[in-house]
Amino acid sequence: MKYISIIGSTGSIGSQTLDVVRSNKDLKVTALAAATSIDLLEKQAREFKPSVVAVYNEQKAEELRVRLADMDIKVYAGMDGLLEVATEKQCSIVVTAIVGMIGIRPTIAAMKAGKDIGLANKETLVTAGHIIMSLTDELGVSIYPIDSEHSAIFQCLQSGNEKDLDSLIITASGGPFRKKTTDELRNVTVEDALKHPNWSMGHKITIDSATLVNKGLEVLEANWLFDVDFDDIHVVVQPKSIIHSMIQYKDGSVIAQMGTPDMKLPIQYALFYPEHRYLEGERLDFAKLKEITFEEPPVDVLKGLPYAYKAGRIGGSMPTVLNAANEKAVALFLDHKIKFLDIYDIIEDAMNAHKVLPNPSLEEVLETEQWVYEHIESR
Secondary structure (H helix, E strand, O other), X not given: OEEEEEEOOOOHHHHHHHHHHHHOOOEEEEEEEEOOOHHHHHHHHHHHOOOEEEEOXXXXXXXXXXXXXXXXXXXXXXXXXXXXXXXXXXXXXXXEOOOOHHHHHHHHHHHHOOOEEEEOOHHHHHHHHHXXXXXXXXXXXXXXXXXXXXHHHHHHHHHOOHHHEEXXXXXXXXXXXXXXXXXXXXXXXXXXXXXXXXXXOOHHHHHHHHHOHHHHHHHHHHHHHHOOOHHHEEEEEOOOOOEEEEEEEOOOOEEEEEOOOOOHHHHHHXXXXXXXXXXXXXXXXXXXXXXXXXXXXXXXXXXXXXXXXXXHHHOOOHHHHHHHHHHHHHHHHHOOOOOOOHHHHHHHHXXXXXXXXXXXXXXXXXXXXXXXXHHHHHO
């Protein structure tokens, strides 16, 4: 039996992780955490019977505590609650599926408690990769990527020696706006931006896909996960999301990981690595597929990708600025308070105004996040 904890169990990745648990009887959930969605969290708790549940919102946690009074489940609140879930004694791997920099402290706590990490929280490596990756060596724990693209690269790397690696090729669907001009994007709505052509994801990551910020964050994450220079990380648009990413070796050979768009595949691989277990779902039919096409990413219009490369090359606290400014801007857009293209303006303004810290501590990373929020609110 393998015991797992899930931070962010009510979101898209967390819910699909529980689908994987339902299909594998040798998986047992010992702890669950969510930010505010206690209706779904209560249902999950009653079905999977974890020993620990946490809600980041303290008022919602108290409400859930009353609802679950008939069950032998400890209910915790706030960051302390997330840390309880991250360090639950029985679990051996923690799936970090919560969105935002809120995931950093629980990830570090889990690692220090000897837990492996199933990483779906981009912000952890984007903003604190220098801290996280040093801990993997120091503590002897493993990080298994759950992002489709990083899982694909991780799978491809099993084919050879990392010392022979030449470059990474990260694929992007291009999102719903890959053929749009800047003028056409001026008045797109939230509803337009949420219509992703291939993937079913949470609102925040879907908007990030539309701006290409998501792909930029994946580039920053890949730099830390695979220790590859930014000059050797390339992005190509593959609109059907059949090739999830590729690697190229020094001899010119290219290895690709392919499959239908289904996040349960990388989730299950992270939980059972190196085993490729049976997974229900549609299979690729190459006779019907007929062709796979590629395009250059439209970086002159969708500026999230060049902003990310710039932040990564500057380093230090600048990726935190990119990430935090994007989080705030996307929240404002989803709340119908700014227009789509304003997201780029907010990111660029914050990056231009920031004085870079070359090697920030965790506290300085979190202080930088707060500085960004205050800077944006003061505009």
